[in-house]
Amino acid sequence: xxxxxxxxxxxxxxxxxxxxxxxxxxxxxxxxxxxxxxxxxxxxxxxxxxxxxxxxxxxxxxxxxxxxxxxxxxxxxxxxxxxxxxxxxxxxxxxxxxxxxxxxxxxxxxxxxxxxxxxxxxxxxxxxxxxxxxxxxxxxxxxxxxxxxxxxxxxxxxxxx
Numbered sequence: 745x746x747x748x749x750x751x752x753x754x755x756x757x758x759x760x761x762x763x764x765x766x767x768x769x770x771x772x773x774x775x776x777x778x779x780x781x782x783x784x785x786x787x788x789x790x791x792x793x794x795x796x797x798x799x800x801x802x803x804x805x806x807x808x809x810x811x812x813x814x815x816x817x818x819x820x821x822x823x824x825x826x827x828x829x830x831x832x833x834x835x836x837x838x839x840x841x842x843x844x845x846x847x848x849x850x851x852x853x854x855x856x857x858x859x860x861x862x863x864x865x866x867x868x869x870x871x872x873x874x875x876x877x878x879x880x881x882x883x884x885x886x887x888x889x890x891x892x893x894x895x896x897x898x899x900x901x902x903x904x905x
Contacts, residue, residue: 747785747797751804752865759783759800764809771816772796798822802871806864814860814871823877825868825884839863841887849893853883856900879903 751759758764760778769776774787774796783804785796795815802812802822814820827835843850843863850861857880859872868884870877879900886896 745787745790745793747793749783749785749797749800749804751781751783751800753781755804755806756781756783758809759803761809764803767809767813768796768799776800802862802869805867805869806862807860807869807871811860811862811871819873820871821874821877823870823881825870825881826866827868828866835866838888839868841893842868842884844893849887849896852897852900853880856880856897856904857883 756778759776765776768774772787772792772795773789774785774792776796777784777786783800785793785800787793787796799812799815801824802815803809805824815822827838830838841849842853842861844852850863853859853861857872857876859870859876859880861880861884862869870880872880882903883896883900886899887893
């Protein structure tokens with residue numbers, strides 16, 4: 745069985761790297777090959793093929809292979825929030841607010857929700873359990889709706905208890 749995942753050109757080098765290929769090919773018993781910006785995943789086991797596809801998508805959305813590896817955990821889910829319908833200016837503002845100065849807001853979202861967060865292109869991606877991603881999405885929605893960052897941090901602190 746084969747799966748093909750299209751990835752941004754600037755993310756193919758990460759996927760092509762020997763370390764990344766070796767890591768996921770051995771863990772999932774799959775074969776990964778990259779031609780231009782198409783990643784072909786070949787394998788016999790449907791579940792491993794599916795996991796490989798999701799991991800490649802996560803790397804394509806800006807996660808490092810180390811962080812994407814969390815998707816091998818049983819309860820882990822991958823979610824993408826598409827911001828493609830926003831104007832470039834509004835999108836840039838929201839991305840800046842989500843990342844925060846020196847990455848502090850993104851880190852606060854990750855600590856408060858226990859999800860991993862990647863801001864890349866016109867998307868915000870999450871890796872975590874259903875409940876963890878739900879908290880992260882709520883925090884991101886608050887930021888997108890213009891809430892003060894202190895209010896978002898307060899929400900995240902409450903969700904940790």
